[in-house]
Structure formats: C-alpha cells, structure tokens
Amino acid sequence: xxxxxLRRPAFRALWWGRxxxxxxxxxxxVAIVFAAIDLGAGVTVLGIVIACRSIPNVLLVLFxxxxxxxxxxxxxxxxxxxxxxxxxxxxxxxLATGDASLPLLxxxxxxxGAGSAFFAPATGALLRDVVExxxxxxxxxxxxxxxxxxxxxxxxxxxxxxxMLSPEIALAVGSLLFTxxxxxFAGLPRRALGAIRGxxxxxxxxxxxxxxxxxxxxxxxxxxxxxAQFAFAGGVQxxxxxxxxxxxxxxxxxxxxxxxxxxxVVGAVVAGNLRGRLRLATATLGVAGMALPxxxxxxxxxxxxxxxxxxxxxxxxxxxxxxxxxxxxxFTVPLDVMIQRQVPRPYLARAYACLTLASLAxxxxxxxxxxxxxxxxxxxxTLCGLGTLVLLAAAAVAVSPRVRRLDRSKA
Numbered sequence: 001x002x003x004x005x006l007r008r009p010a011f012r013a014l015w016w017g018r019x020x021x022x023x024x025x026x027x028x029x030v031a032i033v034f035a036a037i038d039l040g041a042g043v044t045v046l047g048i049v050i051a052c053r054s055i056p057n058v059l060l061v062l063f064x065x066x067x068x069x070x071x072x073x074x075x076x077x078x079x080x081x082x083x084x085x086x087x088x089x090x091x092x093x094x095l096a097t098g099d100a101s102l103p104l105l106x107x108x109x110x111x112x113g114a115g116s117a118f119f120a121p122a123t124g125a126l127l128r129d130v131v132e133x134x135x136x137x138x139x140x141x142x143x144x145x146x147x148x149x150x151x152x153x154x155x156x157x158x159x160x161x162x163x164m165l166s167p168e169i170a171l172a173v174g175s176l177l178f179t180x181x182x183x184x185f186a187g188l189p190r191r192a193l194g195a196i197r198g199x200x201x202x203x204x205x206x207x208x209x210x211x212x213x214x215x216x217x218x219x220x221x222x223x224x225x226x227x228a229q230f231a232f233a234g235g236v237q238x239x240x241x242x243x244x245x246x247x248x249x250x251x252x253x254x255x256x257x258x259x260x261x262x263x264x265v266v267g268a269v270v271a272g273n274l275r276g277r278l279r280l281a282t283a284t285l286g287v288a289g290m291a292l293p294x295x296x297x298x299x300x301x302x303x304x305x306x307x308x309x310x311x312x313x314x315x316x317x318x319x320x321x322x323x324x325x326x327x328x329x330x331f332t333v334p335l336d337v338m339i340q341r342q343v344p345r346p347y348l349a350r351a352y353a354c355l356t357l358a359s360l361a362x363x364x365x366x367x368x369x370x371x372x373x374x375x376x377x378x379x380x381x382t383l384c385g386l387g388t389l390v391l392l393a394a395a396a397v398a399v400s401p402r403v404r405r406l407d408r409s410k411a
Contacts (some may be wrong), residue, residue: 061357171344287331339351
C-alpha cells in the first residue's frame, strides 16, 4: 500500500478531509438514535427518525452527483460538510437546552442525509483531480481504507460518547468533526477542480443516467451491488436478529456486527496488497462471499439448538460476516479504480452517485420484501434463496464479455 501518496498536499487534504467527515458520519447516526430513544421514541417512531435520514440520501444522491459535475467539487465538499455540521449542532443545542422534540430531531436527520447525498459523489470524483493517472489505483485503495477506518472509529466513538456522557455531547463532537473538515477541503488546490457549466440540472441528470445505462460493464456491476445489498439487508439485517434470539443471544449479535465492520478494513488492506493483479471480473466473485452469512443463518434457523453449541454458531456467523465484508471490499476497490480510469471526467460524479444509489436503494427494498416472502416459504428457504440470488448475480457479471473485455483492455 503506497502511503507515500499522503506526502502530496492535494491528496493529503482530500484524504484527511474525508477521514474527518467519515468519522463524523459514524458518530452522528448513533447519537441521533439514542437521542430519539431518550425523547421517548418507540420502535415505530425510531424507525421513522432513521428513515428521515436515509430517504433524502437516496432521493438526492443523483442530484448531488449532477451538482458536483457542474460546480467546483471542492466547493460542493465544503458546503456539504457545513450542512452536515449544522445538522448535528442544532439538535445538540436543542437537547442541551431542553427544547428538543422528536419532529425536530427527525428534521435534523433529514438535513444530515441530504448533506451526505452531495458529499459522497463530490469527494469520490475529486480523486482524479489530485493524483496522476498512474497513481489512481493506490489512491483509491487509500481512500477506501480511510473511509472504512472512519466509519468503524466513528461508530465506536459515538457509542462511547453516548454511554459515558450523553447524546448531545456525541452530536456536538460529530458536528466539530465535520467543521474541522471544512478548512481542509477549502485548502484543496483550485486548479482542475471543475467549473460551472451551462444547461439545466434536469438535462444533466438525464445525461448522467443515460451514460450509466448505455455503459454495459458499469450497468451490470451496479446491478450486482444492488442485488448483493438487497439480499444482505433482507437476510442479515431483518432475519439475523431472530436467528440470534434463537441461538446465541442479542449481546453476541452485536459483537458479530462489530466483526463485520472490521472486515471492511481488512478487505481494503487485502485489495491493496493485491494491487494490479486483481481483475474486475475476478473481483466480482468476492461478492459471492455475501452469501456466506445467509447460509449460516439458514442453518441456525433449521438445526435444533440442542444439537450444536450456540457459541459455535456465533463463531461461524462472525467468520461469515467478516468474509462477506472482505469479499465486498475486494470487489469494490477494483470497481472504484475502473470507474476512475474509464468514466469520462464530466460524468464522474454522476457515476459515483449511481454507485451510491445502487448500494443504498437495495437495502430498504430487501428489508421490505423479505417479510412477505418469509410468510410464504419460511425463513430458512428465504435465506437460501437470497444466497443463491447473490451467487448467480456474481457469476453472471464475472463471465460477462463486456467486463472481461474491459479487463483485457487494461491489462
């Protein structure tokens, strides 16, 4: 892994700005959840508060990509960081003064989600502006590693702050992290960072979506991401807690989730060590690893709890979740590199917006669909079906002539 890239002022500014922001992105949601619980939110209301953050993110991410392709990307990053900082500072102040309410907290969550919709496409597309073409692979790997470290550290920090101090303190710390990122992004060099272009946003949106749809390798890989997140969210996030209750318990379920997040960091390191030896067609098989926890959960819900020690199930599920995260990163890193190299600069932020949308949109769809399917065929068969869907989608993309031809052209 080429850490020497951090000696380049422009890349260092981008990397540290993103790291600070991703730590803030980890702290914020944890603090908002527990602030809502402290204000009396039950399960249904808490779900609404959480949805208020995710829905604007999904709805606005394509618009955010269009803005980042039109305007200077450093300015979009600065503005998005300022919006995110304000969205955490406001509820922190309201909680501290006793004026907070659940509707106000939901509104702040919505603003936070909107800021994220602009931040991710802009900072992803900035990479090509701060490093040379031959450094894109190493820079992409470092960017992914920094993002995963930031999210893991931010989630852990948010939990500690909420537990030891209070949700308002955690929100304030998250706001300060986003605020610290503002001067870092503002310090990015102004050269080659984009300029306002003519035309309408609607035209830019249509043009960006049309580019993704007619670029077959990009369309197929984004569809694979959607399918993988659809299956993982429906199987692991919805049915996983029921399997935990039937086996090793809720406390160990939380530990298994922590192992999963650590797997993202490990996956980025593994992808970095593989460097140019990993082709995109081969990397798509890493997504097949997301079927592993689905299979383990199906076994947990099928095998009599008396037959196998619940701690054994916890061990194998943790291994499967780590494997799923590592496989996802092994796929995502080469995909990021290919997007940086193959997508024309004017479309880059919108391509990243579509990448974000493919990942985000699959989750709520999977969470909504899995319940009715379980009612028809039962949880074990549903989990097996979801795992099979992931395997078939990964294999289809791996053998796709367009993807394999793309690899040969870059060999």
